[in-house]
Amino acid sequence: MTNVQNFASDRAQMEAQIAVAHALKMRRSAVRRAKLQGLWRNLKSLVARNRVTTGLAVLLIMMTAALFGMAWRVQEAQIRSPAPAPAGAPKPSPAPAPVVRLAPEAKPIPAAPAVDLQVTVGTAETESDGASPVLRMDYQLSQPTPKGSTP
């Protein structure tokens, strides 16, 4: 048998296996569905045959629905109005009035650092050129040096 024939035979075998696996899978799902359908049909016939069971089942369903409805109503009422405090419990203190600020407060301007200046007047003289008197003064501004440091 040539390589080509071998390849074709292997391929056909593989395809057949895939087809069988697919058919088995489909059959399994169909059988599962049929079993469920049969089970449901048998259950229905059982309930239909026994009226007591049917009545009990209906009663159980109605009671469950009523319980759920009551629980829902109670929950709604609690949400709308909170439950009153018990008699012995201390009364809660009234909440502080909220502070309403109409406008933001102006921030204070930070004060300029104080500068200590020293004026040293050298000479002062007046002279006149005939029209108005002129005061000539030599002065010097200086900052006093802190103690312990060299100027």
Next chain:
Amino acid sequence: MSDRKLVKPTATPQSIVPASIVFKGGTIEGRGGLLIDGNLTGTTIVSMDDTTIHVSAQAMLTDCRITANDLLIEGQFDGFCKVKGNCEVGQSARVIGKMEVEGDFFKSRMADAVDLQVQHMRLPGSREDEGNVAKFQAVAAA
């Protein structure tokens, strides 16, 4: 999880009646296990060896006769069965008719077998005692 208690179907049955088959009348005889998925009406099914006949949940047998060693019914069956070994009726089964079982018989509580009449031809556990055959109505209408 398997719900089978008594009868285990053959893992690889030699013969299969697929779900696409509608068979009316006639006789099916076979060896090596038979799996029935199809729709059979008025058919006689005979197992020639000790293997199991499995009527699956897809099958619908109407007015049929089954003669087998072991029988497992999970689908709808209407007719007569003669079982030499054990017989089981699964929870999805709907069985109407009459059964003659020589071995053990198990019926699921969910199975619809109101109109089923089961006749034990031999007491369970005494299959070897051929001379002491007891005939009684084991289960009549669940």
